[in-house]
Amino acid sequence: MTSIDDVADADATGKVPERYACGETFVPKTRYVDPDFLALELDRLFTQVWQPACREEEIPQPGSYYEYTIGRQSIMVVRQKDDTIKAFYNACTHRGMKVVRGAGCASEGDLRCPFHGWRFGLDGRSAFVPARDEFLHRPREQWSLKPVTVGTWGGWVFISMADDPPDLLGWLDPLPTALASFRLQDMRFRWRKRTFLQANYKTVIDAFIEGYHTPGTHPQTLRAAQGPRPSAEPAPPQEFSYAPYTPTIPYRNHSRFIYTARPDSGNRDSARKAQAARPEVFANSMQYNYLEVGSLVTERDYRAAQQLAAMEPTDVPPFVRYHQLCEELALAEGVDFPTMTMEQYFAGNGDWHVFPTLVILVEKSCVLGYRMLPDAEDPNRCVFEMFSLEHFASAEVPETAWQEFPRWQDHDGWGELPTQDLMNIDAIHAGMHSRGFDGLWLNTAQEMSIRNEHAIADRFIFGSEEVSAGD
Structure with missing residues (x-):
């Protein structure tokens, strides 16, 4: 256990007690399972941040x-x-x-x-x-x-x-600038759900702020050529080479990861790239998001993807054609749809961790969001919220309320992809209590969002100031 003297010394020196100290890519499990650390978070972190x-x-x-x-x-x-x-x-x-x-x-x-x-x-x-x-x-x-x-x-x-x-907009930097064109303030709930998980709130956050787990947890997302509902059979090792590359961008108070091409891919995946460039293959991925995530793609976007799937390839990339179809449909149906350049889109699109508890995946037409809240006393329990926001025509905004489920298993409407994540959470956190597990060893490119959240927390809990890539 960490003594009061240890914490007092940390206050005076800005040094994190050894029990909770992170390495360059290592995070000790005590930060997830120790009741004393949860008490420090609730007393020193959550009382000071926005x-x-x-x-x-x-x-x-x-x-x-x-x-x-x-x-x-x-x-x-x-x-x-x-x-x-x-x-x-x-x-x-x-x-x-x-x-x-x-x-x-x-x-x-x-x-x-x-x-x-x-x-x-x-x-x-x-x-x-x-x-x-x-x-x-x-x-x-x-x-x-x-x-x-x-x-x-x-x-x-x-x-x-x-x-x-601190000033709220300053605290949120760079989100207000990067996401201005998406007009999140004009979005409204499509649906919202709440449940309780047997895990530390950070265990859950960590599962949603890195894309490195995609081929292991969501292998179906690698198989868009199979159709809108591809096989979810575990990926063999050779299929991992086609996994999306999701580098982390750390900021002073937040982080973001994006989907992009691996820098060293070259022409190694030329056949697969040619396949992915076909309109119906890209359209399959968009249809999957609507059918098995229930967000990232609206019902209008789903119809746009169906139109795209019937088109022949041209010199215009499917991604661009899809966004054009989405915008045309939205405007035709009375939606005050946000318009932006591709540069503005890529500056804001992605998976944002709005420290400490909010995660948002941002698209032009909608946002998939998660919020994880700690239990008051038990580091092994948290509240999990999942929601979708959307740009609607003024007459189409639905009446919604929080759907609450004591156990996530009590609801069968999470969708295939979120269910895969939820099935992992309890086992991940249970493994943290193993005598054979000391802590998290993180990927230097795709999991630094996790390391960054702990660096931010240490500023408030222990007065420790680390220099991150976002400073």
Whole structure:
């Protein structure tokens, strides 16, 4: 166990205690399984960083509120009468009772504590105290709810419990610039699901911020020539040479990986490249995303892929033709579709880890997202959320709510690809408890997103400042 003295020494020197210290490509398992490390994260990391509490559409009108829980901290996000947004610690200043639970709307124009009936304005100010004259005098602000700093970007409402948090857009850099053309703030939920996993929240995050696992976990994605629903039989060693190359781009506070060609591939895969250049093969991959992921491709995009599949090859790459068809269909059906150059697309497209808990895979028409939240006490348990956002015509925005499943196995609608990931998670985390496993040994090109998340965390937990490629 790490002693209080060890942590105090780390505070003074910026040195990470040996038990938790990472190497250049090594991450000790203690950072995933040690209850003391979870306590440090909840006390020193999550109280200092910006984190997404909800989407703006989840608090659609004045009085709407949303309860965001991180560890033992409950935060209420509240839409104000002037349509602005404020956030407060969700604790009545009388006896600590939660003022709101879940999501809803304060229809009477104020927030009511269900214990003794104290009331607070939407702006957090004390509005009514039964028998107030029976209490000793206190300054008015002490009767009111304690505020939490709030900001918005991309349609998300972010909160920070820090006394002096950094500028939100500065914290998010480079996402606001890289993703501006995609207009994430104009997207709305297509669907959203929540479940609970027997794993540390970082175990789950790590599975979604690197593409190195693709041929091992998702071999069907290598076989688009077989059709929209290819075989998922395990890949033989020779098939791994056709796996996508997904290098990591670390930033100061976040990371990203992209799909690209391996630098040393040359003309080695010329036959396969020629096959992939056929319209129907590319179209198969897009149809698969719609059928077995339920995101990254919208229903309109799926129809565009079906059109592409029937076309003959030309000098225009299938990728370009597909995007043209998607845009034409969207505009014809009344969608305010984002327009951008290919340079803008490639600057923002990819898999982003918005540290610490959000992962978004960004496309022009939609976003596939994940959020992983730690348990308050158990490092071997977390909340897992998965959702899809989409650009809709104004009259087509669906009514959605969070679907919650106590066990992920209780729902058979995750899709083949997400199910493959979920089937791995428990076993990955169980293996971390093995006496034969010391920690993670990471790929220097395709898994540095994982190493980067720990470097970011150490700045807040231990005051350790590493220089990353993003600095």
